[in-house]
Each structure stands twice: as structure tokens, then as C-alpha cells.
Amino acid sequence: MSRIGKQPVALPSGVTATLNGQTIEVKGPKDTQSFTATDDVTIAIEEGQITVSPRGKSKRARQQWGMTRTVIANLVHGASDTFKKELEIRGVGYRAQMQGNVLKLNLGLSHDVDFEVPAGVTVTAPKPTELVVEGHDKQLVGQVAANIRDWRRPEPYKGKGIRYKDEYIFQKEGKKK
Template sequence: MSRIGKQPVELPSGVTASLSGQTIEVKGPKGTQSFTATDDVTITVEGNVIKVDPRGKSKRARQQWGMSRTMVANMVHGVTNTFKKELEIQGVGYRAQLQGSVLKLNLGLSHDVDFQIPDGVTVTCPKQTEIVVEGHDAQLVGQVAANIRDWRRPEPYKGKGIRYKGEYIFQKEGKKK
């Protein structure tokens, strides 16, 4: 049984959920989000609690059970709070700056990288070597942070590149004489 799927999702005050078929829509003070579940699970809204149950004992139904419950919980969290990913830039001359809705990255390439920030996400640069990605959609925040990180992933010899805050990069030993 899914340990995650068994847990009900509590709706905090100020948040409402409506169900139509397999689509659940959550409204809160910070916006509205919706999710369409597969036919392998059943979603029910009872008062201020949302429950997700599998429709069968198949492996796919059990997989969708935990995933659907997590998606609903992330939507409830997203309409009340924000999700946040912090990135650090390490390397000589590497820096980031914000110009309107474009993040300019100087990463030691022959050209500057202009990263267009999508709607629904806010990006800030408190320092030249820090990037903070925030938004109400957990998947979108994670994807934008991953796309920024892909421009220069941390390399294992000197550790230069863009990394998540607190991420440990295993350092390899260099050549020996």
C-alpha cells in the first residue's frame, strides 16, 4: 500500500476545492490550480479534506495513487505559499543579472546566455552569484531551475558551474605526475 497515498490532504482556511469528473481545481489566496487525474484513481472531496484512492490493485493504479495525492498536496501548498529553488554560481567571472524578464548569464562561454523567464515564475538575483526561482507551481519552479542549471552544470574537477544551494559535488582527483 502507498504510505503517501493513504494520507488525506487537509485544506487550510481560505482554500476551496471543487471536483468535476477526474479534474480537481483548488482556489486559494495566491491563485488557482487544477490537475486532471488518470482513470486509475478516485478523488473525493469531503468538507476540508481531499482523499485519493486507487481503483484497482494493479501496479499502475498504485503508482498513480501516490503521485496523484502528491500533485494535489502540491497544489494546495502552491495556492497558499510559494515553492522556492536557490541556485549558486561558482567560477571566476561567472555571474547572473536580471534585465526585465530576461536573466543574463555570463558563464565563460563565448557569448552571454539570455534566459527568458516564463510566466508563473519569478526569478531574483540577490547577489551576482545567486539565483532564486520562486512560483506557485512546484513542477514549473523545478523545471526552470533545472533549465538554468543545464547551461553550465558543475564539473567534477574544480566544481565550477551552477549548482543548487547545498548540493554536494564529488570532487575528482586531477592528473598526477
């Protein structure tokens, strides 16, 4: 039994949800998003809550149950608020700056990295060594942050690279003489 899936998703004030077959559309003051669920789950909207239940006892139905509920909860949250990922850049000479819709990264490579920011996501650089990725789609925000981090992942000896704000990097001991 899914502990996540059996919890209903509450609709906050100002957010409405409409169901058309297996497609749910969530409208809020900030954004409108939709999601099409598989035929393994049943979605119901009643009394300001969205409930998800599995159709049958198959393993796939139970997997889709919790995943569908989580995706719907993220849609409801994204319709009224934004998701945020904070990154920090560590390393001598490593820095970032926004120029229009392009993020310019100096990461110690032989060239500067120009990262095109996709639509639906905003990237800001409050400091040259800090980045904030914000948007209404949790999956897209996480993917953009991961793509930026992939340009220079934190290395375990000096800790240089792009890391998430709360990320802990285990520091290894260097060579001994």
C-alpha cells in the same frame, strides 16, 4: 499499499477545492490551479480533506494513487504559498543579472546566455552569484531551475558551474605528476 497515497491532504484556511469529474481545482489567496487525474484513481473531498484511492488492484492504479496525492498536495501548497529553488554560481567571472523578463548569464562561454523566464515563475538575483527561482507551480519551478543549471553544470574537478544551494559536488583528484 501506498504509504503516501493513503494520507489525506488537509485544506488550510482560505483554500477551497472543487471536484468536477476527474478534474480538481484548488483556489487560494495566491493562485488557482487545476489537475486532471487519470481514471485509475478516485478523488473525494470531505470535511476539509482531499482523499485519493485507487480503482482496482492493478499496478498502474497503485502508481497513480501516490502520484495523484502528491500532485494534489503540491496544488494545495502552491495555492497559499510559493515554492523556491536557490541556485549559486561558482567560477571566476561567472555571474547573473535580471534585465526585465530575461536572465543574463555570463558563464565563460564565447557569448552571454539570455534565458527567457516563463510566465508563472519569478527569478531574482540578490547577488551576482546567487539566483532564486520562485513560483506557485512546483513542477514549473523545478523545471526552470534545472534548465538554468543545464547551461553550466558543476564539474567535479574545480567545482565551477551552477549548482543548487544545498547540492554537494564530489571533488575528484586531478592529474598527478
